[in-house]
Amino acid sequence: MKRICILIILLFAFIACSSSNKNPVDLKNVNVEPGSDLNLVLEKVKTEEAEIFAPATYKMALEKHQEYMKDNKNDLTAVVGLYKETLKKVEGVKQSIPNVLEARIDAIKVGANKETVKFKDAEEDLLDITGDVESKGKLNKSKSDKLALQYRSIELTLIKEKYLKESQKALDECHKLGGMELAPVTMKEAKKYYDEVFTLIERDRYNDKAIGPKSKEALFMAQRALSIILDIKKMNSESKEATVLRYEKLFENISKTLEIADIRNKSFFEQHEEINEYINSLFKAGRNINVEKTQMNDQLTSLKEVVGELSKKEKIRNIITDIQKELTLSEAEIYQQEERLIIRLTGLKFVSGQADLNENHQLFLSKVGEVIKKLGKSVVIIEGHTDALGNETVNQELSTKRANAVRDFFISKTYLMDELSSSAGFGDTRPIASNKTALGRSQNRRVDLVITILEL
CATH class of the missing domain: 4.10.280 (MYOD Basic-Helix-Loop-Helix Domain, subunit B)
Structure with a gap:
């Protein structure tokens, strides 16, 4: 009698465990302080679906948590530890069934959920497998492979439904109206398009680029068939x-x-x-x-x-006219070069061999600077030139220094913007007059402002 009682107790315990696996407990009635260590681990438990992948350990952790809630004297560390142990179990179980996991995720991606009967059945089978792996450490490979195929089948069904549901609906309506008798050729053609999509999905379910357009063609042909059948029925109901x-x-x-x-x-x-x-x-x-x-x-x-x-x-010609009213011919010569403005600073006379700006130079350049300011936003290139006397290298360096000196002055007085201006020296390479005469050499020693007005 005693043995019978023990067997009955064990039987009920087994049924209870099985029941807990089939209907995993959840965290709905568990209160957790936001931001706590427990809260963080619980979020992970939910994300990893511990109730599915480690149901027994998860149940133990939840019961311990509920005990803690009833009596705060219990150690919260133990609760957190149990949940962490649950996560370890989950990780181990998942590593043992990668093919099932992948197939399940793919099925969920295309819309599988607990409302889907076949998916619900598959989830129950999953609980059986994860429960065995968790408690016994053994995996029934045959069962897991079969379950992976179940999920793949669910995924395939949902993909077919996505692409062929409306076509199937139209074809079903055709059959109800007697389409095979009324329009057999049209029905055969519509079915051909439908079957092509069906086969394509069976062969390469993820090839959306091919399936998408084909499914639209299939829908068009199915709707066309329905339209023709409706027309035929109307014709049959009236006189010729x-x-x-x-x-x-x-x-x-x-x-x-x-x-x-x-x-x-x-x-x-x-x-x-x-x-x-x-x-x-x-x-x-x-x-x-x-x-x-x-x-x-x-x-x-x-x-x-x-x-x-x-x-x-x-506009540039008008600008030149305005500048000529402010700068005399002895101070500057103004030229137009396509859409650019050239101001030749004839009034800027450097001491031979020098690039320093004296007080008179600065007064003159201030006058020129005010003119430049009135032009608005402009790109200004300051070019320095020398005559042909002396060493070419020296002349090159001197022309560069003079151009830099003028640019630096304009920038320091805010007549020019640094990012919209530049300077360059050309030495004696670009003469505008003969270097054989004193007058010609004087004309060649010059500084030109090449201006592109950005807002004409």
């Missing part, structure tokens, strides 16, 4: 004359829209040909108009560009 008059009315409406003369005295074929020819002539005329329009737009664009260039040049 009524059918002809109905289609005649369609052609008549098209003719009126296109403003074609009444052609009802011709056969449908002739009416169709005439309407088609007229539409083609409209398209041809439209294409010619588009060509002419494009050509005119191109010409207009070119004209606008020319006008824009002329406008800029005219």
